[in-house]
Amino acid sequence: MADMITYREAVAEGLARELRRDSSVVCLGEDIGAAGGVFKTTSGLFAEFGKERVWDTPISEQAILGVAMGAAMTGMRPVAEIMFSDFFACCWDYLANEIPKMRYMTGGQVTVPLVVRTANGGGLGFGAQHSQAVENWTLAIPGLKIAAPSNPADVVGLMAAAIRSDDPVVFFEHKGLFASKGPAAPEGHVVELGKAAVAREGSDVSLVALAATVPMALAAADLLAADGISAEVIDLRCLVPLDMATVLASVGRTSRLVIVEENPFQGGWGGTVASIVADEGFELLDAPIRRVAAACVPLPFADALEQLVIPTVDGVVKAARTLVAY
Amino acid sequence: MTAVDSGAAVVGADELLGLYEQMAVIRRTEKAAHDLFLAGLVKGTTHLAAGHEAVAVGASAALRPDDYVFATYRGHHHAMARGATPAECLAELMSKGTGLCKAKGGSMHLTKASAGMLGSYAIVGAHLPLAAGAAWSARLRGSGQVAVAFFGDGATNIGAFHEALNLSAVWALPVLFICENNLYMEYTPIGEVTAVANPAADRAPGYGIPAEVIDGNDVVVVKDAVHRAAELARSGGGPTVIEALTYRHFGHSRTDPGAYRPAEEVERWMQRDPLELARARLQVHGVPGESVTAADERAARIVAEAVAEAKAAPGPDPHDAFTDVWADGGSAWRT
Numbered sequence: 001m002a003d004m005i006t007y008r009e010a011v012a013e014g015l016a017r018e019l020r021r022d023s024s025v026v027c028l029g030e031d032i033g034a035a036g037g038v039f040k041t042t043s044g045l046f047a048e049f050g051k052e053r054v055w056d057t058p059i060s061e062q063a064i065l066g067v068a069m070g071a072a073m074t075g076m077r078p079v080a081e082i083m084f085s086d087f088f089a090c091c092w093d094y095l096a097n098e099i100p101k102m103r104y105m106t107g108g109q110v111t112v113p114l115v116v117r118t119a120n121g122g123g124l125g126f127g128a129q130h131s132q133a134v135e136n137w138t139l140a141i142p143g144l145k146i147a148a149p150s151n152p153a154d155v156v157g158l159m160a161a162a163i164r165s166d167d168p169v170v171f172f173e174h175k176g177l178f179a180s181k182g183p184a185a186p187e188g189h190v191v192e193l194g195k196a197a198v199a200r201e202g203s204d205v206s207l208v209a210l211a212a213t214v215p216m217a218l219a220a221a222d223l224l225a226a227d228g229i230s231a232e233v234i235d236l237r238c239l240v241p242l243d244m245a246t247v248l249a250s251v252g253r254t255s256r257l258v259i260v261e262e263n264p265f266q267g268g269w270g271g272t273v274a275s276i277v278a279d280e281g282f283e284l285l286d287a288p289i290r291r292v293a294a295a296c297v298p299l300p301f302a303d304a305l306e307q308l309v310i311p312t313v314d315g316v317v318k319a320a321r322t323l324v325a326y
Numbered sequence: 327m328t329a330v331d332s333g334a335a336v337v338g339a340d341e342l343l344g345l346y347e348q349m350a351v352i353r354r355t356e357k358a359a360h361d362l363f364l365a366g367l368v369k370g371t372t373h374l375a376a377g378h379e380a381v382a383v384g385a386s387a388a389l390r391p392d393d394y395v396f397a398t399y400r401g402h403h404h405a406m407a408r409g410a411t412p413a414e415c416l417a418e419l420m421s422k423g424t425g426l427c428k429a430k431g432g433s434m435h436l437t438k439a440s441a442g443m444l445g446s447y448a449i450v451g452a453h454l455p456l457a458a459g460a461a462w463s464a465r466l467r468g469s470g471q472v473a474v475a476f477f478g479d480g481a482t483n484i485g486a487f488h489e490a491l492n493l494s495a496v497w498a499l500p501v502l503f504i505c506e507n508n509l510y511m512e513y514t515p516i517g518e519v520t521a522v523a524n525p526a527a528d529r530a531p532g533y534g535i536p537a538e539v540i541d542g543n544d545v546v547v548v549k550d551a552v553h554r555a556a557e558l559a560r561s562g563g564g565p566t567v568i569e570a571l572t573y574r575h576f577g578h579s580r581t582d583p584g585a586y587r588p589a590e591e592v593e594r595w596m597q598r599d600p601l602e603l604a605r606a607r608l609q610v611h612g613v614p615g616e617s618v619t620a621a622d623e624r625a626a627r628i629v630a631e632a633v634a635e636a637k638a639a640p641g642p643d644p645h646d647a648f649t650d651v652w653a654d655g656g657s658a659w660r661t
Contacts, residue, residue, distance in 0.1 A: 052466065055497075057493065058489075058492060058493060058496065060489035060493055062455055062486045063455045063458065063490055063493040066452065066453075066456050066458065066486060066489075067456075067458050067459035067462055068459060069455075069459055070455065070456035070460040070462070071459040071460065071466070073459075073460065074444075074464070075463055075467060076463045076466060076467075078459075093449050093452055094452070102445065103651065103652075103653070104430060104650045104651050105427060105431040105432075105435045105437075106430075106435065106437040106439065107425075107426070107427040107431065107437075107646070108428075108655070109427070109437055109438075109439035110445065142651060142659065166653030167652050240659050241659055241660060241661065242660035243661050246661075276660070
């Protein structure tokens with residue numbers, strides 16, 4: 001195995017490992033078979049596992065998630081792909097009303113062990129209906145676990161945990177990270193859901209990030225270090241379970257918190273993190289909590305405009321400097 | 327209607343008497359649910375299936391015990407036809423801890439997974455893709471099971487119906503789509519909102535799926551049609567659409583009296599009550615009237631005992647408000 005792989009290759013690798021170890025794992029989605037997926041994240045799976053394990057579907061997002069749910073309820077471990085996370089709106093009934101509620105409203109009679117994979121996020125100039133970061137949509141619904149890896153090894157490790165989970169997991173793959181490279185995951189690599197990582201240690205300010213905002217926060221930490229500011233970067237990895245213990249411990253070390261989230265400020269996941277820190281970590285803080293999130297407008301097409309709307313390294317640096325100077 | 331025959335080629339006398347009793351139990355349970363609602367002992371809402379009994383009982387009689395059934399929020403009859411007891415259904419409606427779903431589902435979500443009754447769904451049409459998924463699973467596991475989605479005529483105008491039919495046909499899934507066409511989409515005649523005469527069956531050819539319109543009030547006809555469709559599905563022949571014509575005896579929900587239905591129409595359908603049709607067939611079979619009366623008496627006793635049992639049952643365990651979100655039994659979402 002190569003020492004370094006791309007995030008894109010890691011998606012296929014993570015899926016392949018689980019398809020090999022468990023015959024109940026089956027993939028379905030639009031163009032995921034011989035075509036290898038529109039983002040090539042399922043490249044090679046059809047050749048290795050065949051059409052009984054890797055199923056091409058019509059453009060029918062409701063059927064994709066509904067079929068996955070029915071199969072999950074009856075002994076399979078389906079991994080459904082929704083091509084762009086924006087299309088969650090086309091199958092929202094399954095994500096909001098069916099998948100997360102079935103176990104609860106049947107009094108625990110039914111188990112729904114499925115994974116919904118999707119390409120999430122902006123920065124690629126796809127415009128308002130193909131660029132959104134919608135992890136906050138799923139955070140609004142109790143009953144869904146939510147993973148959003150920031151690097152190739154975590155893609156493989158979280159994928160293993162998600163597929164083996166007996167709970168439904170929404171798995172956000174960030175479009176802006178597909179070409180990024182990182183160390184390959186060792187054999188048998190599993191990253192437990194709900195365990196944040198300290199991506200960089202620091203003592204002056206905590207930058208809490210997820211998926212594409214993790215490399216953004218790390219780049220900001222480099223710039224801050226040049227100013228003599230020591231930033232700690234927390235990679236949440238998951239929104240549910242939400243590892244607030246790691247966040248609160250970090251704030252305990254740094255006394256300042258910047259939350260870096262790509263979803264819009266209005267209703268973004270950072271609001272949940274901030275409210276918990278304000279409630280349970282108020283005495284740890286030496287400055288207000290600052291959220292760096294997307295502006296509350298639809299995502300524009302032009303790069304020059306999109307960069308004004310979604311979070312940037314500069315924005316994170318400015319927020320951190322403000323808090324350190326508070 | 328043509329002259330009644332015994333239907334003995336499909337259902338023998340003893341079996342038919344048993345199916346009659348099942349229908350009688352469902353009828354009386356629905357009546358009890360109605361009365362308990364009016365007495366304030368059932369909260370929320372109910373969508374009673376009195377009048378639809380033959381669809382559930384006839385279909386169940388044609389299915390294997392390990393086949394899967396998915397129903398709608400008008401689904402009490404399907405839960406009971408698959409083996410849920412009147413007591414556990416009524417207890418669920420009455421918010422009792424002994425209810426089918428520990429009082430966490432209610433009337434619209436009756437589920438008995440251990441009997442293959444994989445839920446009652448309150449978002450119109452949502453469960454058709456789920457049934458397709460269960461059928462896909464059966465195919466992948468080579469189990470020979472079939473899955474059945476029961477739905478109302480109103481569901482034929484929602485996207486999930488069409489997505490499910492297309493995918494099921496393309497993948498040749500062992501799934502049956504059984505429409506209980508009771509002529510009304512809630513309060514609106516289905517013909518006023520649908521461009522074809524048979525809302526389910528007329529759409530099926532567009533997906534390359536065979537379809538049949540049947541008398542959904544005749545338990546023998548239903549069993550026969552479902553049996554044939556299930557055999558086709560098990561042999562790799564893919565899905566079938568069955569449109570079973572039937573009629574609600576109550577309104578759409580709760581205390582809706584169904585005043586929008588012409589009296590003449592109601593009268594005509596009441597004469598085609600599934601219990602009456604089954605009685606006529608039993609008579610042709612030569613089953614003595616006392617046997618039918620005894621079945622009615624057993625049904626009455628079962629339901630009376632169920633009502634008493636549900637009334638006496640304890641309320642839900644407060645702890646259960648916070649269980650069953652996750653597979654570990656709990657609801658923790660953060661550290």
